[in-house]
Amino acid sequence: MTSSEPNHPPCQPQAKKYSTRRDFLLQVGLVINTIAGFMVGLPIIGFLFSSLVKTPSKTWFSLGSISQFPEGTMRLSAFQNPYRRVADGETAHLTCWVKRIQGEELKVFAANCTHLGCPVRWFEESKLFLCPCHGGVFYADGERAAGPPPRGLYQYECKVENGELMIKGGLLPTLANPA
C-alpha cells in the first residue's frame, strides 16, 4: 500500500454565524454567471433551433419553356431548388412530373411519394404512377389508387407566364409541406 501519501482531514464548510464577505462574493459571482450564461446560452439555443422557428416559404420559379411539354403527355422535369447553396451539389435538384393536358392547362406533381417520400415513376402503358419502395400507386390525375400512401400525389401550384411554366415550391414535399 502507499503509506507515503499525507492524510489530510476532510474539509468542512465553516459554520455560519453571520454573512461574510465570502458569501457576498459567491452571491455576486452567481449573479454574474447567470447573466453571462444567458448571454452565451441564448445565441447558442437560437442558432441550434433557428431551423425550427424560421421555415422558408414557397416561391414562384420557372421550369423552363412550356414547349418542352407536348400536349397530352407526362414528362419528368428536374429543377434546381430556388433555395440552395453551392455545397448542395447535385442534391440541390428536385424532380416533378408535368402533365400538359392541353394549351395552358397543366398539372405538376411532386415525384416524392406521399407515403415515405420515395420517387414515383410514371408508366405510360398502364397510366399509373408506381412507387418502388412499398408499392404505392397513383392515377394519372394524381389521385391515390392503391397501397400505403395516405393521400394523392402532392401537386404544385402552377401557371404559364410568357411561355414559361412557373410553379410555386422550394421545400421538400412532405405531409407537413404538401408541395
Next chain:
Amino acid sequence: MNLKIKALTDIVTNVAIWLERRLHLVKIWEATAGHPIPKSSASWFYVFGSMTMLCLTLQILTGILLSFVYVPSAAEAYRSLEFLNYQQELGWFLRSIHYWGSSCMIIVMFLHMTQVFLWGAYKYPRELTWISGVVLLFLTLGMAFTGQVMRFDADAYWGLGIGASVMGRIPIIGGQMVNFLLGGPIIGSDTLGRFFALHVFVIPGSLLALLSLHLRLVLLKGINEYPKPGIQVHRETYDAEYDKIIHEDGIPFVPNGIGKDVVANGLLLIVIVLLALFVGPKGPGIPADPTQIISEAKPDYPFLWLFAAAALLPNGSEVLLFFVLPVIGMLLLFGLPFYSNQGEKHFSRRPISVMIVLLSYLGIGLLTYAGMTGPWSPHMEASTSQSTKPEFIQARTPLELQGALIFQNKQCRTCHAIGGEGGSRGPDLTTAGSRMDEPQLVRQVIQGGGNMPAYGKNLSREEVKALVSYLSSLNPKKNSSLKEKKEKES
C-alpha cells in the same frame, strides 16, 4: 558488470518510486485494472463487454483517420469517399475496417446485452449499470444510423427522405420538425452537416461519457458473480454475500481474470481485419442525385428489421410503429431492473426470460430476412425484362394470347408473378384461374381493391375480356385435362 546492472535497476526503481509518490499508481491500479472479481466470472460468457469496447476503440481510431480526407459537404462527400477508395494510400482498408468494425460492434454489443440479461446481471445492485448500458445501446445505434448518412449516396438521400416524411406526419409542428431534421428546405449540405456533427462530435462524446459511467459502475458494484440455479438475490443480504465471494474466492481482473478477454478480443480483431481485407468497404453506392428516380432506399443491416416492420404493418399504423412502440420499448428496457429487481439470476430458472430472448432473436432475424428480400417492393422492370415461360403461352386461344400481351404491357407483372417470375407485391397468379371465376376476375381488374389499383379507366372492354380469359386459363386443372386430351389424341 553486476555493478552496472545494479546502478541501472536503482535508477529504474527510483524513477518508479518518484512517479508513484506523485501519481499514486498502485492505488489507481488496484481500483481499476487490478480490481477483484469473483473467480467464477472469468468465464467465456463474460467477454462480450470488452469486445464491444475494442470495437469502439477501433472505430475512434479509424474514424479520426478517415476525417483527414472526408469532406462533409453534399457536393464533395461522395467524391471524397471515392478518393479514399481508389487514390488515398490504404484509404479503402481503413474505410473497410470502419464499416466491419461497426457491424461487429453492434453484434457483440447485442451478445453482451443478451448475456447480461440471461445471467441476471441487471438485478440489484446493478440497476444503473444496465440503464447506462441501454443508453449506450441507443448511442451505438445512433452512430450506425448517422454513419450510413455519411456515405451520402442514393440510399442515404432517400433514407433521409423517409426520415423527413416520418417527421412530416407529426401533427401541427410537422413542418418545423422536417426543417429541423434537414437543417433547411431540402435534403442538402445543411442536412449532411448536422448528421456529420452528430456522428463525429455529439454522439461519440456522449458515448465516451456514458462508457466512463458504465465502467465506473462496474468497478463500484463489482462484476456479476456467475449465477447458480436456486440462489436468489435479496436486497437485504446481497451486498454481504458478494463481499464474501470476493474475499473468499476473488482474483484480480489483471492479470488473473483477463485471459479469456484477451483471447476473444484478439480473435475478433483478426476477424474484422479479414472481413475488411476480403469483403472490402461498403459503398458508396449510386450517387445522391434526386433526378435519378431509379433508387429504392434500403438501410444498413442493423435497421433492416425496422424497415421491414414499417413495410409489413397494415396501412395507417405508421404512427403506432414510429411514435408509440418506441416509447413502450424504451419503458420496458429502462424499467427492466425495477420490475425484475430480485430473485433468481440463473437462466434455467427464468423460462420467460429465455423465451423473450428466443422470440426477440427470431423476430428480428425473420424481419431482417424480409428486409433483405423486400417482398413488398414492386419489380419495377418486370414488364420489360421478364420472360414468360412456354407453359403459360402454349395451347392458348388467340383471345387468351392477346390477354397475355396485355398482362405484360400493362405492367401487371410489376406486382404479380407468373411461374415465380415478376413482383411479389400482389398474389402470384400462376394458378389465378383456379382461385377466381371470370366475374370475380373482371371485378378485381376493373375495381381493384386491397393494394391493387382499379384498371377500369385504363382498359377497354375488349382488353378486359382478353385479360380475364388469359387469367382464367392460368388453371392447372384445366391445363392438365387439356394435356390429357392431347396425349389421347396423339
